[in-house]
Amino acid sequence: MIKLKNILTKILEVICVIMFAFITIVGTYQIVTRYVFNAPSTVSEELLTYSFTWLALLAAALVFAKREHMRMGFLADKFSGNALRWIYIFSELLVILFAALIMIYGGTSITKLTMTQVTASLGIPMSMIYVIVPICGIFVILFGVINIYELLRAKEVKPLSAKKETVISNKSAVVQKAIVKGDK
Amino acid sequence: AFVVSGCSGSAFSGKRIVRISHSQSETHPDHIGLLAFEEYVESRLGDKYDIQIFPNEILGASVKAIELVQTGAIDYCVASTGNLETFDDIYQIFSIPYLFNSEEHYHSIMENDEMMKGIFTSTDASGFEAVTWLDAGVRNFYATTPIRTPDDLKGKKIRVQQSPTNVKMMEAFGASATPMSFGEVYTAIQQNVINGAENNELALTNNKHGEVAKYYSYNEHQMVPDMLIANLKFLQDLPPEERQVFDEAAEVCNRAERESWSDAVEEAKDIAKGMGVEFLEVDVTAFREKVLPLHKEILNENPKLRPIYDAIQKEAGSND
Amino acid sequence: MSIAAISGLIVGVVLIVLLLAGVPISISIGISSILAILPIMDFNAAVLTGAQRLFSGISVFTLIAIPFFILAGNIMNKGGIATRLINFALLLTGRVPGALAHTNAVANMMFGAISGSGVASASAMGSIIGPIEEEEGYDVEYSATANIATAPTGLLIPPSNVLITYSLVSGGTSVAALFMGGYIPGILWGLACMVVAFFIARKKGYRSNRRVKAKDAVKIVMDAIPSLLLIVIVIGGIIAGIFTATEGSVVAVVYSLILSFCYRTIKIKDLYKIFKDSAETTGIIVFLIGVSSIMAWILAFTGIPAAISNALLGISNNKIVILLIINVILLVVGTFMDITPAILIFTPIFLPVVTSDLIGMTAIQFGIMLVFNLCIGTITPPVGNILFVGVRVAKTSIERVIKPLLPYYGVIILVLLLVTFVPAISMFLPRLMGF
Ligand code: NA
Numbered sequence: 001m002i003k004l005k006n007i008l009t010k011i012l013e014v015i016c017v018i019m020f021a022f023i024t025i026v027g028t029y030q031i032v033t034r035y036v037f038n039a040p041s042t043v044s045e046e047l048l049t050y051s052f053t054w055l056a057l058l059a060a061a062l063v064f065a066k067r068e069h070m071r072m073g074f075l076a077d078k079f080s081g082n083a084l085r086w087i088y089i090f091s092e093l094l095v096i097l098f099a100a101l102i103m104i105y106g107g108t109s110i111t112k113l114t115m116t117q118v119t120a121s122l123g124i125p126m127s128m129i130y131v132i133v134p135i136c137g138i139f140v141i142l143f144g145v146i147n148i149y150e151l152l153r154a155k156e157v158k159p160l161s162a163k164k165e166t167v168i169s170n171k172s173a174v175v176q177k178a179i180v181k182g183d184k
Numbered sequence: 185a186f187v188v189s190g191c192s193g194s195a196f197s198g199k200r201i202v203r204i205s206h207s208q209s210e211t212h213p214d215h216i217g218l219l220a221f222e223e224y225v226e227s228r229l230g231d232k233y234d235i236q237i238f239p240n241e242i243l244g245a246s247v248k249a250i251e252l253v254q255t256g257a258i259d260y261c262v263a264s265t266g267n268l269e270t271f272d273d274i275y276q277i278f279s280i281p282y283l284f285n286s287e288e289h290y291h292s293i294m295e296n297d298e299m300m301k302g303i304f305t306s307t308d309a310s311g312f313e314a315v316t317w318l319d320a321g322v323r324n325f326y327a328t329t330p331i332r333t334p335d336d337l338k339g340k341k342i343r344v345q346q347s348p349t350n351v352k353m354m355e356a357f358g359a360s361a362t363p364m365s366f367g368e369v370y371t372a373i374q375q376n377v378i379n380g381a382e383n384n385e386l387a388l389t390n391n392k393h394g395e396v397a398k399y400y401s402y403n404e405h406q407m408v409p410d411m412l413i414a415n416l417k418f419l420q421d422l423p424p425e426e427r428q429v430f431d432e433a434a435e436v437c438n439r440a441e442r443e444s445w446s447d448a449v450e451e452a453k454d455i456a457k458g459m460g461v462e463f464l465e466v467d468v469t470a471f472r473e474k475v476l477p478l479h480k481e482i483l484n485e486n487p488k489l490r491p492i493y494d495a496i497q498k499e500a501g502s503n504d
Numbered sequence: 505m506s507i508a509a510i511s512g513l514i515v516g517v518v519l520i521v522l523l524l525a526g527v528p529i530s531i532s533i534g535i536s537s538i539l540a541i542l543p544i545m546d547f548n549a550a551v552l553t554g555a556q557r558l559f560s561g562i563s564v565f566t567l568i569a570i571p572f573f574i575l576a577g578n579i580m581n582k583g584g585i586a587t588r589l590i591n592f593a594l595l596l597t598g599r600v601p602g603a604l605a606h607t608n609a610v611a612n613m614m615f616g617a618i619s620g621s622g623v624a625s626a627s628a629m630g631s632i633i634g635p636i637e638e639e640e641g642y643d644v645e646y647s648a649t650a651n652i653a654t655a656p657t658g659l660l661i662p663p664s665n666v667l668i669t670y671s672l673v674s675g676g677t678s679v680a681a682l683f684m685g686g687y688i689p690g691i692l693w694g695l696a697c698m699v700v701a702f703f704i705a706r707k708k709g710y711r712s713n714r715r716v717k718a719k720d721a722v723k724i725v726m727d728a729i730p731s732l733l734l735i736v737i738v739i740g741g742i743i744a745g746i747f748t749a750t751e752g753s754v755v756a757v758v759y760s761l762i763l764s765f766c767y768r769t770i771k772i773k774d775l776y777k778i779f780k781d782s783a784e785t786t787g788i789i790v791f792l793i794g795v796s797s798i799m800a801w802i803l804a805f806t807g808i809p810a811a812i813s814n815a816l817l818g819i820s821n822n823k824i825v826i827l828l829i830i831n832v833i834l835l836v837v838g839t840f841m842d843i844t845p846a847i848l849i850f851t852p853i854f855l856p857v858v859t860s861d862l863i864g865m866t867a868i869q870f871g872i873m874l875v876f877n878l879c880i881g882t883i884t885p886p887v888g889n890i891l892f893v894g895v896r897v898a899k900t901s902i903e904r905v906i907k908p909l910l911p912y913y914g915v916i917i918l919v920l921l922l923v924t925f926v927p928a929i930s931m932f933l934p935r936l937m938g939f
């Protein structure tokens with residue numbers, strides 16, 4: 001299970017990095033064609049918008065694996081022991097419910113519905129674009145199931161906010177180091 | 185228990201709420217036509233139906249609103265033929281530039297039920313059909329710089345409706361086509377993302393595009409109706425006598441909208457002149473020649489347009 | 505009961521329960537919205553609409569500015585930009601009492617302006633200036649509070665992702681106009697805090713003995729120019745209409761990349777992590793925006809905003825009372841909730857109220873007022889990202905900074921009242937630019 005999660009996260013990570021680099025290049029290309037060559041590109045705006053949407057949804061799925069989506073933990077995280085375990089499992093169940101209803105069921109329906117529609121600039125079937133919604137839904141559900149498995153198996157469940165705080169302080173440590181270095 | 189309830193609104197007030205979405209403001213002829221629709225239905229079936237009109241793309245823009253009518257989330261919406269083209273390409277007929285040679289020609293075709301029936305019901309397989317058409321006037325160019333000849337379009341980024349044929353047409357004119365949602369046009373012109381757009385005169389005032397684009401050229405490239413479309417299941421589930429009321433309401437909507445249209449255009453021109461918009465009469469022939477090759481190309485690509493295209497051209501001949 | 509009342513009740517109650525249970529905010533919003541629509545809509549249509557809104561709420565050209573500004577911010581956090589700005593701020597603040605605290609404030613305003621992140625600002629500035637202040641004999645709580653109180657200014661001073669988010673949910677309010685609108689309120693916030701820092705420093709006798717030699721001053725200015733130029737190019741370009749916010753964000757990425765490569769603070773191999781971190785932050789924020797557009801649709805569909813608007817206008821027909829009520833609600837919300845979700849939830853509800861004939865506020869001014877309110881929440885307990893980070897980098901505790909923060913809260917609230925009741929504070933610059 002843990003291994004599967006690591007593999008899936010790594011795959012998503014790499015895809016996200018590639019897509020982010022891709023939209024950065026397309027974005028730069030669009031500006032260059034518009035200002036330098038004065039020949040605006042019609043295709044790049046649509047390409048950019050849909051690639052960005054794919055990136056955002058895939059990255060969102062990735063963050064579900066890490067359980068780092070924005071939440072309000074000030075009350076829930078006060079609990080400990082088994083109460084905290086079940087609160088977190090409940091939360092994961094709702095994540096799975098949302099992914100199943102909206103992303104997979106609804107996403108599959110909209111993908112089917114738009115089979116005959118085409119996008120305006122690229123002229124590809126709209127369903128090819130919408131299909132990312134159910135795909136991400138599958139990832140989210142897999143991560144949800146693995147997270148529940150981990151929560152059930154863990155000897156002690158730690159509050160998520162504690163985890164988040166270490167993340168922030170790690171980040172600021174990085175910042176500090178970089179600045180000292182940049183000062184030379 | 186949540187899952188099985190079907191009929192909108194019945195759980196609460198007993199009245200079936202009928203939701204109609206359009207993308208225009210509350211002063212636009214489309215809205216005025218729909219108000220007449222609402223009035224007509226509610227004065228006859230007011231105890232059973234509550235018609236609610238959602239203007240300004242509140243429930244979704246262009247293609248997204250059509251998708252919602254497909255699913256029954258919305259019952260009716262006003263759809264541009266450009267957007268409908270992505271559902272059934274018979275609607276491509278209206279995208280053919282200079283299809284009609286005068287407004288009279290255009291109106292006489294639209295009023296011809298025989299000819300329109302095939303188009304109105306073309307999207308039945310997608311779960312919706314057109315119930316009437318709304319006049320959307322004549323489409324012309326407007327931009328931040330004057331467009332007097334097709335040459336003035338060279339290198340310009342012009343917004344088009346999100347449809348492949350419109351993109352092609354704009355490229356045939358020599359401009360760079362930028363498909364985007366109508367609501368984004370104002371800021372896009374203001375921020376120089378695009379240099380202009382093409383639409384009827386109302387866009388200058390209702391959508392304030394005249395504040396940012398000061399030259400409106402009467403090149404008359406398209407006369408395109410908007411369609412009032414409805415969810416097919418909704419229509420089919422209506423008892424015959426109620427269906428008749430809704431059908432008549434659609435006719436009432438058409439008449440009210442068209443009456444208000446001609447007044448609205450005159451008023452829009454006056455206001456736009458006050459904003460400093462200049463209206464340019466241009467040589468239409470020069471523009472027509474640029475895109476005439478598209479007729480053959482479109483007909484070859486989409487042979488099912490041929491019969492209706494020929495019928496329209498024949499009608500034009502008899503008008504002359 | 506009307507549909508609006510029943511659906512509104514379902515959304516409200518379920519949302520609050522799920523939020524308190526610590527369920528991710530996006531999921532809380534999604535589940536409560538779907539529950540509210542199911543009783544009045546066919547199941548298939550409801551979930552399909554949900555999927556469509558999720559997707560189309562994200563696939564918006566303007567939103568692409570968000571990942572790019574996040575990316576630019578992450579690149580700059582690694583680059584040597586913060587230090588250069590601090591040295592520059594040190595020049596400006598001279599030898600007034602509490603000079604280092606003022607340096608911190610000015611640097612926060614500039615760095616926040618560039619990186620668009622209050623948290624990054626609080627953490628970068630606090631960890632560099634904090635130790636120097638300690639050396640000079642400032643007490644830790646004094647330094648920490650000055651840092652914490654001024655870090656949110658970067659969310660008001662452009663570029664600001666939260667203002668871009670607001671631009672979208674408010675129905676396309678011009679990003680350039682909002683950016684212009686944020687300047688004066690953001691700077692007033694910073695200045696008000698500097699006044700407080702000044703008086704406390706004078707009382708405590710904090711003076712700086714640093715003298716900058718003319719030769720060094722020139723070098724410091726030259727060093728800071730490339731970083732400052734970024735503000736001029738990106739924000740100037742957006743405001744002047746030379747490019748869109750999205751294009752401006754791309755320029756920011758390219759520029760900061762080049763700058764960081766020149767400073768040799770970033771190597772090619774660092775890019776993977778920078779892109780990955782930026783993608784994750786993007787995923788969090790943009791997914792939330794997508795899910796919120798499901799809720800916004802369902803609110804409009806069931807007529808909830810109109811109902812709330814009528815109810816609020818029914819409480820009182822006094823403009824001042826209504827605006828005060830809205831401010832209090834937003835302050836309370838901001839105390840518990842992050843800025844982005846709060847903007848997504850409350851814009852569709854309050855915008856129709858404040859733009860009604862009775863109150864007559866512009867969408868621009870409301871956006872600034874909304875963000876201002878929610879920014880205050882980032883530095884208050886129980887939930888406040890900037891407060892947490894500021895406290896941590898200063899190695900102190902929330903309990904010890906709350907009392908010294910009180911005078912800052914006081915002056916910030918004063919500025920909030922000005923922003924609420926004096927339209928010119930938010931509107932002067934946008935009007936000047938012709939918005
Ligand atoms: Na900023």
Ligand code: NA
Pocket residue numbers: 838839840841880881882883884885886887888
């Ligand atoms: Na707070």
